[in-house]
Amino acid sequence: MKKSIAGRVIINVFVMLFLIMALVCTVTYFMTQDSVRKSIGDQSEVALDMFAFSLKQASEESGIPMADGFDDVFRAYSEPVLDNFDFDYLYMFVPNSEAGTIRYVAIIGKHEEIKEKIRKEMGDDRTAPYVLAPRELELWEGKTPLIHVTMDNDYGKELETMTIIEDTFGNRAILGIDVSYEEAYRRVIETFVFIAIAILLLFGVLLLILHFIIRKTVSVPAKQISRHMTDFITDGSRSQDKLKVNGKDEFAMIARAFNKMTDDIDRYVSDIEQLNREQSQRKAELDIAAKIQIGLLPKVRFPGRGHEIQALINPAREVGGDLYDYQRIDSDRTLVAVADVSGKGISASMFVSVTLILIRQYAKMNLSPAEILKMTNESLARHNPETLFVTAFLGIYDSRTNQFTYSNAGHNLPYIIRGEELIKLDKASGLLLGLFEDGVYEQETVTLRNGDVLYLYTDGVNEATNTEKELFGYERLEALLGTLGRSGEKNIIEKVRESLNGFTAGAEQSDDITMLTLAVNGAECLNLAFDVREFPKIRDMIFAASLTDEDKRTLCLAAEELFVNICSYAFNGNAPENERIRFSLSVSDKVVMRFEDNGVRYNPLENVTTMDEYDMDNSIGGLGKLISFGITDGADYEYYENTNILTIIKKINNKDTEKGE
Amino acid sequence: MNIIKTEENGTITFALDGWLDTLSSPELGAQLADIEKAQAIVLDFDKVEYISSAGLRQVVAGSKKAQELGAAFSVVNVGKEVMSIFSMTGIEKKINITGK
Numbered sequence: 157m158k159k160s161i162a163g164r165v166i167i168n169v170f171v172m173l174f175l176i177m178a179l180v181c182t183v184t185y186f187m188t189q190d191s192v193r194k195s196i197g198d199q200s201e202v203a204l205d206m207f208a209f210s211l212k213q214a215s216e217e218s219g220i221p222m223a224d225g226f227d228d229v230f231r232a233y234s235e236p237v238l239d240n241f242d243f244d245y246l247y248m249f250v251p252n253s254e255a256g257t258i259r260y261v262a263i264i265g266k267h268e269e270i271k272e273k274i275r276k277e278m279g280d281d282r283t284a285p286y287v288l289a290p291r292e293l294e295l296w297e298g299k300t301p302l303i304h305v306t307m308d309n310d311y312g313k314e315l316e317t318m319t320i321i322e323d324t325f326g327n328r329a330i331l332g333i334d335v336s337y338e339e340a341y342r343r344v345i346e347t348f349v350f351i352a353i354a355i356l357l358l359f360g361v362l363l364l365i366l367h368f369i370i371r372k373t374v375s376v377p378a379k380q381i382s383r384h385m386t387d388f389i390t391d392g393s394r395s396q397d398k399l400k401v402n403g404k405d406e407f408a409m410i411a412r413a414f415n416k417m418t419d420d421i422d423r424y425v426s427d428i429e430q431l432n433r434e435q436s437q438r439k440a441e442l443d444i445a446a447k448i449q450i451g452l453l454p455k456v457r458f459p460g461r462g463h464e465i466q467a468l469i470n471p472a473r474e475v476g477g478d479l480y481d482y483q484r485i486d487s488d489r490t491l492v493a494v495a496d497v498s499g500k501g502i503s504a505s506m507f508v509s510v511t512l513i514l515i516r517q518y519a520k521m522n523l524s525p526a527e528i529l530k531m532t533n534e535s536l537a538r539h540n541p542e543t544l545f546v547t548a549f550l551g552i553y554d555s556r557t558n559q560f561t562y563s564n565a566g567h568n569l570p571y572i573i574r575g576e577e578l579i580k581l582d583k584a585s586g587l588l589l590g591l592f593e594d595g596v597y598e599q600e601t602v603t604l605r606n607g608d609v610l611y612l613y614t615d616g617v618n619e620a621t622n623t624e625k626e627l628f629g630y631e632r633l634e635a636l637l638g639t640l641g642r643s644g645e646k647n648i649i650e651k652v653r654e655s656l657n658g659f660t661a662g663a664e665q666s667d668d669i670t671m672l673t674l675a676v677n678g679a680e681c682l683n684l685a686f687d688v689r690e691f692p693k694i695r696d697m698i699f700a701a702s703l704t705d706e707d708k709r710t711l712c713l714a715a716e717e718l719f720v721n722i723c724s725y726a727f728n729g730n731a732p733e734n735e736r737i738r739f740s741l742s743v744s745d746k747v748v749m750r751f752e753d754n755g756v757r758y759n760p761l762e763n764v765t766t767m768d769e770y771d772m773d774n775s776i777g778g779l780g781k782l783i784s785f786g787i788t789d790g791a792d793y794e795y796y797e798n799t800n801i802l803t804i805i806k807k808i809n810n811k812d813t814e815k816g817e
Numbered sequence: 818m819n820i821i822k823t824e825e826n827g828t829i830t831f832a833l834d835g836w837l838d839t840l841s842s843p844e845l846g847a848q849l850a851d852i853e854k855a856q857a858i859v860l861d862f863d864k865v866e867y868i869s870s871a872g873l874r875q876v877v878a879g880s881k882k883a884q885e886l887g888a889a890f891s892v893v894n895v896g897k898e899v900m901s902i903f904s905m906t907g908i909e910k911k912i913n914i915t916g917k
Contacts, residue, residue, distance in 0.1 A: 688839050709867050709898060716869045720839050779906065780870040786905050 161378070162370035166363045173359050177352045185345060192344055193315060196335050197304045200317035203241050204302070204333055207234055208321045211248075211331070221325035222248065222261055224282075230262035244270055244314060245334040248321065251288050251296055258286040261329050295320060296330065306337075313338040377407040381414060388418055442474040442502075449475050449505055452512055454482055459750060459792060459803045460490050461740050462555035462679040467672040468649045470616070476668035477504025478614045479512045483519060484797055487738065487752075488556040491519045491528075494672050495548035495589075496567065496614040507544045511536060511589070515550065525550045525563035526599035529589065533565065533597070536590035545590040549581075549612055553604070553674060555681070560610065563599040565589045568618065571634075572602065573609040573641040573648065578634055607744070609648055609675045611637060616669035620656050623663045628656060644745075648673050679742035679750065686723045686731030686753075691716055694739055701743050707808055714788050714804055715739075715749055717780035718760070726755025726800070746789075747806045752799050759793045760802060761785075818844060827856030827888075834864040837872030846875045855888040863894035863917070868902055880912050891915065 214233045215222050226248075234246055247263035260282045265274055288296060291303045295318055305316040318332040384399050398418075399411040450469070458465040460482075467480045477497035484490050495511055497504040514535050518528040529550055536546065549570055551562030562570075562581060566588030572579040583600035604610065613633075620628040636655050640648055649671045656669065680697060684690040698711045722737055723729075738752040760781050785791055790805035818841035819834040829852060835841065852858065858879060868876075876892060883890035891913040895903065900916050903909040 691839060706898065713867065713869055713902070716838055720869075720871070779873065783870055783902065783906060787902075 160371065160375045162367050162375050165370065166367045170356075170360065170363055174356060177356060181345075181348045181352055184348060185341075188344055189341065192340050193306070193337055196315050196337055196340055197317060199241070200243075200304075200315065200333050200335055201302060203243070204317055204319050204331060207246065207333070208319060208331055210234075211321060212323060215323040215325070222321065222323040222327045222329055223325075224261070227262045231264055234264060242266070242339070243333050243335050245274075245332070247333075248329045248331050250327075250329045251286070251292075253288065253293075253296075256285060256287050257283050258288075259283045292318065292330070307334070373405070374407070377402075377411070381407065381410060385414065388421075439474075445502070445505065446471070446474045449509060452509060453480060455794075458482065458794065458796070459748065459801065460484070460555065460674075461488070461681060461738065461750065461752070462558075462742065463490070463553060463677060464675045464748075465490070465492065465672065466647070466649050466675075468653060468670065470653075470665070470669040471500070471505075472616070472665045472668050473501050475502060475505035476500060476670075477508050478616065478668035478670035479508050480612070480670050480672040481512055481515060482672070482674075483516065484799075485519060485522065485552065488554055490553050490555070490674075491525075491550065492553065492610070492612065492672055492674055493548060493550040494567070494570075494612040494614055494670055495546050495550075496616075496668070496670070497546050498544055500668060503542065503544065507536075507540075507546065507590075511546050511548070515548070524599055525552055525561055526584070526597040529563050529565050529586070529597040530595065533587070533589040533595040534593050537593040537595070540590050543591060545588045547588045547615075551610075553610075553676075555679075558604045558606075558676065559601050560604050561599055561601040563597045565595075565597060568613060568615055570610060570612045571637055572604065573611055573637050574605065575607065575644075576638070576642050578638050578641060604676045606676055607644075609641070609673050611648060612672040612674075613652075614668065614670040616665075616667040617652065617656065617671060619667055620660050620669065621663055621666050622660050628659050632659070646675065646745075648675075677742035677744055677748060679740035679748065681738060681740040683736040683738055684719075686726055686735060686737060686755075688720050688723050690737075691719055694719060697739075697741055701741065701747070703743065703747070703808060707747070707806070710787050711747060711749065711806055714784040714806070717784040718751060718802065718804065721760065721780050722751055722753055722755070722800075722802075725758055726753045728756075731755070743808075745808070747808055749804045749806075751802045754799055757795050758800060759795070761791055761793045818842075820845060820848060822848060824855075827854075828859060829855045829857070830859040830861055832861040832863065836867040837865055837875070838867060838869045839871040842869075842872045842875045845872075846878060849875065849879045849882050852882060852886065855883070855886055857889040857891070858883045858886075859890075860892045861894050862892055862896065862899060865899055866896060868899050870906075873902070873906060873908060876912065877908065889913075 210233050211222065211230065214220075214229050215226070218229055220226055220229050230248065243266055245263065245265050248261040249258045249263075250261060251258045263274055289305065291300075291305065294300050295303050298320065302317065302319045305318070307314045307316055313336060314334045315337050316332055316334050318330050320328060321331040322328050381399060398415045401408050401411045401415070453467075453469065456467045456469075465482050467482070469476065469478055469480060471478065477500045478495070480492075480494045482490060482492045493515055495508065495515075497508045497511065511532065514532040515528060518531045523531065529548065532548070546565070547567040548565045549562065549567040550565075551560050553560045562584060564581070564583075564585040566586065569585075570581045572581065579602075581600070581602065584598040586597040587595045589595070618628055618630050618633050622628075632655075633652075636652060637648070640651050645651055652671060653669075682693055682697060684693060694715050695712050698708050698715065701708070703711070719737070719739070723731075726737070727735065735754060738750075740750045742748045742750075763778075784804070788804050788806045792803040792805075794801040794803075818836060821832040821834075823830045823832070831845065831848065833845065837845065849858070860876065860879065880890045892903075893915050895914055895916050897916070900909070900914070903912075903914055908914070
């Protein structure tokens with residue numbers, strides 16, 4: 157069990173008290189030695205005076221001189237007096253300095269063993285060899301009336317007090333009394349020890365009482381508070397009882413403070429919970445907003461006729477102020493656009509959504525890029541209380557003529573990546589959208605070539621910032637696009653993104669990043685009736701391509717199976733006269749074949765049985781697409797604006813080995 | 818598609834020449850359907866360099882026809898490319914097919 161504060165305090169105090177007492181006793185003992193000796197001396201003097209006086213009287217009254225034979229008188233007079241006085245020896249002697257002896261007139265000892273000792277030592281003649289010490293001599297010669305001598309000899313530690321006594325008969329002797337101071341010291345020590353023990357006991361009792369008081373006033377409240385705090389922290393039960401506040405002592409203050417603190421924490425916790433709820437609600441709403449926003453945009457990859465579109469959008473926050481868009485205006489023309497609203501976050505995202513819808517609606521009205529921008533600008537500027545603005549680049553690609561007509565509203569200049577060459581689309585730049593209703597826009601037309609990649613982006617790319625606050629910049633971007641063009645890289649967006657990630661590693665994304673590429677793959681196109689007899693046209697187109705015979709036959713087989721399939725399912729075999737299947741073929745490092753039809757929605761990539769599962773006897777119908785997907789390297793299905801778009805990819809290994817038909 | 822039909826000791830052989838695809842294979846189908854009696858039916862693929870699923874169906878139909886007539890059925894002189902289609906579709910395992 158842990159010791160309580162009270163217990164520890166009491167034990168420490170007691171030990172300290174004990175040490176202090178011991179120290180005091182020791183010091184006092186040494187300090188009182190002299191005074192003890194002096195007091196013994198004083199007592200001895202008084203006693204000696206009394207003896208001397210009474211002995212003289214006795215000698216006078218009895219007429220017995222203080223010489224031989226005085227013994228009995230001495231004894232008779234001294235013993236009653238001495239009963240009340242603690243001494244070792246009382247004696248009277250006459251020194252004989254010539255002989256170097258002393259002769260005892262009388263001597264008595266208080267204790268039996270001492271009496272015995274005296275008897276032995278003196279013998280019968282009462283003479284003992286003894287030369288007077290200098291001070292004793294001074295006394296004998298009358299130079300001093302009284303001396304004290306401290307002795308430490310066979311007779312013990314003693315204080316001798318001596319004086320001269322004379323009777324009326326002219327006898328002179330030295331009267332002395334010996335008192336053991338050892339005994340006196342012992343008594344003093346005993347007294348001290350007794351007092352010390354008494355004090356310690358007294359203090360012990362007092363401390364015990366104190367202990368109970370401390371326990372009641374300190375330990376118990378402290379324990380209570382601590383238990384309360386532990387409960388508060390561990391089980392987090394916020395609604396528990398408050399601490400009781402008694403009196404005005406420190407614990408009452410702590411209890412009050414603690415109660416206030418728990419109240420505060422309760423309030424903060426509920427505030428935080430509320431905030432969290434609100435925040436997660438906001439977060440959830442933002443997530444939905446982000447999904448809606450992304451949902452407004454077309455897919456990031458689209459295989460168009462004679463071209464392929466790829467896009468990427470990467471908002472800096474949940475929702476962004478960028479957009480990309482593409483849409484088919486008719487069977488040959490495709491619109492592509494990127495735009496960037498000033499600012500980011502919710503306001504920008506709302507504004508960008510409006511922009512997107514406007515562009516889309518105006519594009520449907522068969523307007524030119526400049527007209528689309530003009531109309532969009534007008535609509536935006538008319539209802540723009542926050543004067544947000546948009547930069548936009550918009551163009552229409554015509555797969556028949558390979559012409560790209562574009563118009564720019566204050567947007568970053570896109571590039572055409574043409575192999576080693578990098579062409580900046582720097583014409584037809586006009587005012588940004590949303591500020592002035594009367595904005596007018598120009599447009600410019602360029603002719604694209606097979607293999608060209610049109611690269612559109614927002615300033616999130618060139619203004620990507622690394623941890624050193626450096627911008628990615630146009631120089632890096634152009635160098636990168638140049639390198640990618642030289643190496644014939646197909647996946648420009650992915651490579652740029654990798655490069656941006658490498659550049660900004662560790663830095664927070666500062667702006668929305670959006671890119672869109674339109675890669676011209678120069679596909680030739682056929683418009684075919686829903687009739688299997690049309691297939692030779694496809695076969696002729698495949699055989700006109702520069703491919704090996706084996707590849708040609710493989711492609712023919714794949715195309716035949718799919719074409720036959722489409723003919724049969726698109727309109728359940730009853731296609732209207734004017735309906736056409738559009739087939740295109742593009743050959744680069746791979747072959748891409750593409751079928752478009754406006755028949756019922758049907759994804760041939762679904763429910764493809766494997767060869768192992770295929771049951772020849774019972775399901776003849778699925779065999780064709782099974783073969784078709786089995787001999788090619790990739791397929792993609794898209795349902796876009798009421799059009800089934802099926803794309804088949806076949807890798808080619810040895811393009812150069814050309815064997816004409 | 819040229820089809821030359823020869824008959825010898827109850828064995829009917831169709832020597833095919835060209836592409837056996839959606840457009841041409843009905844012709845083969847018709848000829849196979851016309852057979853009334855045979856001990857063996859042989860399709861000679863020596864000059865067939867292409868077969869689509871429509872062609873495969875005619876081959877399967879031929880084998881079923883042979884079964885009805887109690888005749889043996891085989892496809893012979895199959896080139897590498899066409900053989901790969903037969904094996905990919907698993908028909909190779911069902912019908913007696915031999916390569917060149």
